[in-house]
Amino acid sequence: MCVPTYNEADNLAWLVGRLRAAEPAVHVLVVDDNSPDGTGALADELAAADDAIHVLHRTEKGGLGAAYLAGFRWALDAGYDVVGEMDADGSHQPEQLHRLLEALVEGGGADLVIGSRYVPGGSVVNWPKRREAISRGGNLYVRLLLGIAVRDATAGYRVFRRTALEKIDLDSVESTGYVFQTDLVTRCLRAGLTVREVPIEFVERVRGDSKMSGAVATESLRRITRWGLRERREQLHRALRRGR
Structure with missing residues (x-):
């Protein structure tokens, strides 16, 4: 599992300990963006005590998507057949990871499995109603504009x-912020890959500060709008060509 970090010293050992206990066979890659609070050094200590924990140090805070891309490339180079992602703040519960892993192989298998807040059985804990409404509204906007059926395209x-990951051409991914999640699920669907959602209970962090901001949300909305309009133009051009 790739776990990107920036100033998560209060959460990292707690989260990684839970993950290693819940899924002992799963390796952990901490991708730290040079956290000033010492998260990177703490990750090195954890890795020194456990061969299944690895650390990738980046030199600057380059965005969530950039951290995941670096982690994915590391995992692919290391030969892993399954690569996962989860937040470092505890909002994604390691004890529910088995749901995603099981869905990866059940019923003929999937190429991407998403732990979803918004399918039946999924839920959000301790979010203000306004924030949940914004999240649900954003996902509805994604579904309508991009023409995809995924209920939680922004999930991480x-x-x-x-x-x-090899099929969707990671080298061409330019999104670096939270829109990265929507970008990758859309790429998977456009490539004809199988995407499944399984319900999870998402729990708001209790320690540390969220990295989401108004600027991040605006960047995501702008990119999604641009992708959606481009896709609609391409659909129109395809329809016109078929009609000739």
């Missing part, structure tokens, strides 16, 4: 098959 609790 996921597992990919290696072959899926």
